[in-house]
Amino acid sequence: MNDRIDDVIHQTRPVPLWLDTPDRPEPRQALPTERASLVIVGGGFTGLWTALRAKERQPDRDVLLLEAGRIGDAASGRNGGFCEASLTHGAHNGISRWPDEYEQLERLGRENLADLIETTKRYGIDCGLEETGMLSVATAPHQVAGLEPGEPGFLDQDQVCDVVNSPTYLAGRVETGDCILVDPARLAWGLAAAADSLGVRISEHTPVTRIREQGNTMHVHTPLGQVTTDQVVLATNAFRPLLRRLRLSTVPVYDYVLATQPLTTEQLHAVGWSGRQGVTDSGNQFHYYRLTPDNRILWGGYDAIYHYGRRIHPDLEDRHTTYRLLARQFYETFPQLTDVSFTHRWGGVIDTCTRFCAFFGTAKRNKVAYALGFTGLGVGATRFAADVMLDLLDGQETERTKLAMVRKKPLPFPPEPLAWLGIQITRRSMAAEDRHGRRNLWLRTLDRLGLGFDS
Structure with a gap:
């Protein structure tokens, strides 16, 4: 055998099955742009949903999306296409962390999934x-x-x-x-086309090297030059964060x-x-x-x-x-x-982060918003995250922004070599539990600390 x-x-x-098709759109050109009111860094689901929702919420907003590679080329085009209602990486994780608001989180997740389905129908997104x-x-x-x-x-x-x-x-x-199946690459391409139709400018092969605050303006640096903007959304997820404070968070x-x-x-x-x-x-x-x-x-x-x-x-x-x-x-x-x-x-x-689902925040005097840490369950949850980040940038107090899930951050991972050692011990402990059904002292300690590592 x-x-x-x-x-x-x-x-x-x-090669990912979803990307191995002649239907894959041709890459968009890198755009030499000097100004936008909102710059989104990252062209996966988090960035695409944010771009689309930003224009739906405020049609006259000038939105520019910068993608270092191609749309849907990273996690958004490589996952299994499971799109779940859960915002918390499953009921057990949500109930254990936010027992007082889990029913609300469950309802918001189902509403988010229903809105996602409606969006694909409204824009004619053929994503299987x-x-x-x-x-x-x-x-x-x-x-x-x-x-x-x-x-x-x-x-x-x-x-x-x-x-x-x-x-x-x-x-x-x-x-x-509570779960639908999609072709994730076609969903990403469809979201990009829908954003295009609303006037979002999308620039592929445009990596962002740093962001800098100067007075009331943000400067987003790329190999083509810098873009000045009022607001920035960071949607880079697994890749090295542009904010130093986030570098141990995932x-x-x-x-x-x-x-x-x-x-x-x-x-x-x-x-x-x-x-x-x-x-x-x-x-x-x-x-x-x-x-x-x-x-x-x-x-x-x-x-x-x-x-x-x-x-x-x-x-x-x-x-x-x-x-x-x-x-x-x-x-x-x-x-x-x-x-x-x-x-x-x-x-x-x-x-992945230590609570296994997305966390949120702002920086640079609320001119920058971010969401990351989805731990592989982001096909649907990224749409919810887009609205959270836009609420935060707009200074709106909403049902979403009042959530403890949104207001509180997970504990960071330690630096190396402790991160690597801890993760290896955790993986071995989880494998042992899978064989015997018993959580050892290491896993029980992580449970009490609210830390861990999920497959």
């Missing part, structure tokens, strides 16, 4: 949106209790295998209405994905999956997987990798050891698909 897995992986294309819901599965006995047996939506072993057929499943839970973590060839009718029948739900298992180190519009299986997650010194480099996107592990786990989950090969492999970097 190992030799076959090596052969299969060797034959894959090292499917309102399928989510299937969570237990693959170890100690995980079953976490799926709340006896409550509506719980599935025993026979029932869950009727939904998706795998010998590894012991139980499951179906949730509807760590970049690499996530890896495989995609199969399109399944035949017979192969689909062997798996079931007629509801086309997104699927995730219940471990700390969890897999996420789904069917794509052309009936491939996208299979990712589990092996989140942090590199010493918060290092980010294109070479780190291709990790054969992880692809072999993912492929072996795929065939264990679906032994009826051992004749299925993979066609694409890719990796990408996400930003």
